[in-house]
Amino acid sequence: MSAAPPFDSPPNGASILLPDTKALGLKARGAVLVSTDGEVDELSAREAGEKLASAPLLLCHRGFTLRRLTGPRSRAQPHPGTFDILDLFAFVRPARFTLPTPQGLARALGLPVPGEAEAEALFLFEAAEALLGELTSPAYPDKEEARALANALAKAGWSWGEAVLAALGEPPEGRRALSGENGLRIWRKLEEWEERAPPPPPSQDPVPPEAARQRLAELTGPGAEARLSQSDYAARATHAFAPKPAPGMPSLLLAEAGTGIGKTLGYLAPASLWAQTNKGPVWISTFTKNLQRQIDQETRRLFPDPAERQEKVVIRKGRENYLCLLNLEEATNRVPAGTDFIATALIARWALYSRDGDMVGGDFPAWLPAALGRPRLAAEMTDRRGECVYSSCPHYKKCFIEKALRKARHADIVIANHALVLHRAALDFAFHQNGDDTAPAEHAAGAEDELPDHKLLPPRLIFDEGHHLFDAADAAFSGHLSGFEGSDLRRWLRGPEAGRRGRARGLSGRIGDLVAGTPEGEEALQAVLDAAQALPGPGWQSRLNQGQPHGPAERFLAAVHAQVRARGRDEGGFYSVECDVLPVSEGVSEEAPKLDAALSRLERAMRALADILRRTLDEEASSLETATRIRFDAAIRGLDRRAGTAIAGWRHMLKALAGLDIDEAAGDPNPEAPRFTDWFAIERQGGNDVDVGMHRHWIDPTEPLAETVLAPAPGVLITSATLRDEREEETPDDGFAPSWAQAEIRTGAAHLPSASARAYFASPFDYAEQARIFIVRDVDKKNADHVAAAYRELFLASGGGALGLFTAINRLQGVYQRLSEPLEEAGLPLYAQHIDAMDTGTLVDIFRAEEKACLLGTDAVRDGVDVPGRSLRMIVFDRTPWPRPDILHRARREAFGGRKYDEMIVRLRLKQAFGRLIRSAGDKGVFILLDPGLPTRLTTAFPPEVPIERLGLAETLEKVRDFL
Incomplete structure (x- = not known):
């Protein structure tokens, strides 16, 4: 280590020590090494990989860097003394967000964003300097706690240990031996939850439509652009908050709201009013954990005061998502030194500052396990096998899961996911099917598992991303x-x-x-x-x-x-x-x-x-x-x-x-x-x-869904941008249900004794001006070289901001191998699901933040991307997304209409994918399918006003350049 005093006089004997090594920056076909004085060495990928394994370099995300240099199947390991800037960020700013890239760190630290590989490498020294400088501040919180943990990390061989201790002003003579008092026992500092009396049942006062409009206006603020369709949506959503009309029939509304309506605030307006008026919770269930996070962010408009929001809004997930303190304690006792200790220590540091201990989609840095070379780390720290010992656990009164359970009983808004809601419903269904009336409804307070059974179902339910209910029920009831x-x-x-x-x-x-x-x-x-x-x-x-x-x-x-x-x-x-x-x-x-x-x-x-x-x-x-x-x-x-x-x-x-x-x-x-x-x-x-x-599997899994969730509930809103199937011809006598009937079939509403209410709100966007659709007719979709060449030229034509969607992982991997170098050479970073050592949510976050980035992915990316602006201006689908012809699909195809069932699935998938493209009034984008075999009758999935052209690749490229 060498001293570098960028600060005039760090207080209390603190000093800034920067790594006495070179920083590594990635570039096309290799990497650069940059010293503090600006000396640059250019290396091939092989040379850089060998250097990384033999010397303690400074870099950003060791897992991602190693994978890029040595290949996705390499077993190479970085030097144990590697200085990963993300380790330092995780220590200095626990439970704080950053993208795991030099650009993301620069934005998080308020520093100029670096450009080329050399600038990125040199920036890492600047970032280390800034982070260590934060530790020298007298206002840095809980310095004693930080010192204890840093001391243990230094003893365990953490590369940043000495620098962190120096910045914290810990003199060498003050160092403590590695022991149980090492700062990892964070549960001692966590607050205990307190039992509260069960809340009384809520009243059943309806929400007047005009009151919902007024609440929406308050949420959007006086300076917001008036959106009549969003106001109409909020008013119509009040139907789900009316008193239950009849036994076995909830106040059920199916509402399709096109992209840009603003449905989240649209349903939060009546939901918050109902919860406030009737003193009961509203559960909002969505498909992915990333979408849970997005909805949670919108609730800041409801409760600007963080303390109030902490009480009024709760995110609920399954136990396997939360840090188990007993697992953390046993890991602490089991790993006295080395990489596992460092990983455990940084998790402990995060847990002390976490909002709720959520390790999947919460404030846990999802990039940390892969960055540490331990991708299974988060899973090992959660309760994934039902091994919770409840009150016999020494940490029971401080357990993150138990806290969330108790808060959910008294909250106004509970943000859950389909898997959680339907998992509990499936358990109750299985008990009752087997004639067991001792179902887990009768259990002691505090020992409940996931969601209470349907005797205690939330009084009001909102299923956002409702088009996923069929698949979620399929998983839960199988x-x-x-x-x-x-x-x-x-x-x-x-x-x-x-x-x-x-x-x-x-x-x-x-x-x-x-x-x-x-x-x-x-x-x-x-x-x-x-x-x-x-x-x-x-x-x-x-x-x-x-x-x-x-x-x-x-x-x-x-x-x-x-x-x-x-x-x-x-x-x-x-x-x-x-x-x-x-x-x-x-x-x-x-x-x-x-x-x-x-x-x-x-x-x-x-x-x-x-x-x-x-x-x-x-x-x-x-x-x-x-x-x-x-x-x-x-x-x-x-x-x-x-x-x-x-x-x-x-x-x-x-x-x-x-x-x-x-x-x-x-x-x-x-x-x-x-x-x-x-x-x-x-x-x-x-x-x-x-x-x-x-x-x-159930051939129709919405049958038990309707029985266990919909029928017992007082009121339900099922909403999505893609509920209906847009068909070219919809006649009631052709043996196949028209669009709204399909929505009822796929959500379970068809199994209720009377018809649901329906509402449709068209997207406000001018698709004729904002979007173009091209079906490329001269690319052989079975030839990997031809497909990769098409992706390359299309991504180059868009200048980045391109999302490549695949129906099979092996095809994605094959295209990536042929695509990475030419795009990197053109200055277009390429990221890929199933290849890069990052979780899907982090990859999407990076893609959203980098205007020139390109991303390859499969279904999880197609259904979970929200990227407004120029960061997403092109979507390329490798082929028509026909359903996989497996045994389960064969049974459903026979039950639901044969060929027309297949086509309905394709239309919904295309509709969902296209919906990713235009997310705001200023967006402009192109949707491209590399499959000339797409039947014209399936193009009704797209907005009718969007021009659709079937062209050769060369013509498509010319038109793409002109349009974008």
Whole structure:
């Protein structure tokens, strides 16, 4: 390290130390190394990768940089002393936003944005100087806490440790030995939640339309442009806040609001009025976690005071999204030094300042795990396997999840997601389908799992991005009897086995003390543990590959694997393979009854143990402490849930293999039409088999959605920019439902006893002036070189701001390899989903911020991008987005109209993709499809006023340049 005193006199003995090394900047086909005095070395990608592995360079995002230099499949590692500027930012500004690029850091720090690679590299010294300078300020908060953590990090070998300690004014003689008092035990500083009395039921006063218009005007402000369509939307949305008209029928409104209407504020206006007037919460559910964040930002208009907003607005997600303090503590105790310690320490630093402990889409820096070379880091710190021990956890009173649960009961606005809402609905549905009336509604306060059951459904629900409800319900109400699911249940029951480590304690660790001393309870617990050995055990994948399965579940999976290999269509080893269940092979027919018998024993044992715990809880009600009662309740609920949903569902599926009708086995004898479809599959990732099993899906998953969510709810608004299917011809006698009927089918409204209310609001944009659509007719979509060349020329013609959409990951990867160098040489940064070491949300954030950037992505990008302005001025689709022709689609195609069902899906996908292009009145953009085979009848997906031209690539390029 070398001293560099940019500040005249840092206070309290603090000093600024900058890395005594060179900074690395990426460029086309390589990188540059720049010293503090401006000396520049140009290196090839190979040379830069070797240098990065051998020397402690200064850079931005080690994971992204390494991937760019050495390739996506390289196993190279950076030098352990690498100075990643993002590490320093995460320490100095915890829970603060920045894009993980030099340009993003410059904006976050208020510094001039660098341009070329040399300037980017030199900027890293400037950024380090600025961040360390913040630490020298007397006003920097919690310096003692920062010193303790920095000291531990320095002892653990963190490259920035000495510089941070010097900036904090910590003299060498004041350094402490690495110990438990190292600043990582942040839970000691977190506030405890306090139990509050349950809120009374809300009243049911409606929201007058004119009041909604007035509230919207207050939210937009006096200087805002008047938008009559947005005001009309807010007034119409009040229908969902009217009293419930009849049993089983909510006040339901389907509302399609074209892009630019401003539907978020449009529904927040009546929602906030209803919550304020009736003293009850309104739940807003959206499809992605990024959209949750966007809606949360809009609520700042409702509650400008941050303290009030903290109480009135709550983001709710599943447990797997939040930092588990027990996981953090165990990680702290387990990793005394090295990269894992550094990663854990920076997470602890973030958690101390986090708004709510949300690690997925919240204020956690999503780029941090990949930047540290630990992409699985966030997942390891959350509760992803249902292992929460509730009140027996030492951090229960400070738990982020428990805080969110309690705040949601008293909030005005709860921002959830479809997965959370429908997951809980699916659990209740499974309980009731299996005739179990002890569904998890009756549990102690504070021990609830996700969303309360439908006896406690939110009084009002808004489903934004409502066009995703069909797919969200499909995921929530499906069943999977697979190796992964079975081994996950075994781990929940038995804990780590075969010498493996992990924080999962199994039933013995969680409830052993609750049954200790009672022979009946101890025997019941042991019976569960013994029966669980029938499930796939540690190493099951290796045993299947070696042809040596052990136990009923593994032998069944081996037979399924053999049937799929024999009958499925294998497309080169990188795609999952599937086959029909019937007729079953001899091996499956032989093993299925054995597995069913083993699961029956396990189900009976789990129910017996739950009954014993339930009885003990009842008999000792007067003497048990609240914390112990919650532990009993959590254990009962966990056993009931897994026995009554997972295992009972698996057994229904196995009975179908024994010759029973599929729907009869699922409790629906002799239906007029099949309700389910089953299949076997081998799941693959990166060319490797990762799972195998049997799958069951509802053909129409909105049927249970309507039963468990819509029918019990008092009022529901389902809204989106793409609810309706725009068809060229819509006649009621052509055997296929017209557009609004399709919206009702795909949202579940068709299963309610009476018709829903409907509303349509056209986009206010002048598409004829703002957009163009080109279908390129002379590019061979099957030739990767031709497709890549087309992307290259189109992206160059737009000068960046281009989004490339693909219907398959392998095609995206192939185009990226051919595209990256020419675009980089032209000064157009290229980012790609499934290639760059960043999460999708971060990639979109970077794309939004950089006007010349280009981005390649798949469905997640198509459905979740909101990029107004010049940052998105071109969308290129590689081919018509036909649905994947798998077994599930075959069943739905037959049920919903054959070819016309396929075309409806394509139109909705094209409509959704085009909707990404024009997001504000000043936008201008082109939509391009590299597929001459697009039928004209599918172009009704686009606004009718937009010119659509079928041209060759050369003509398209000329027109694109002229238009843009």
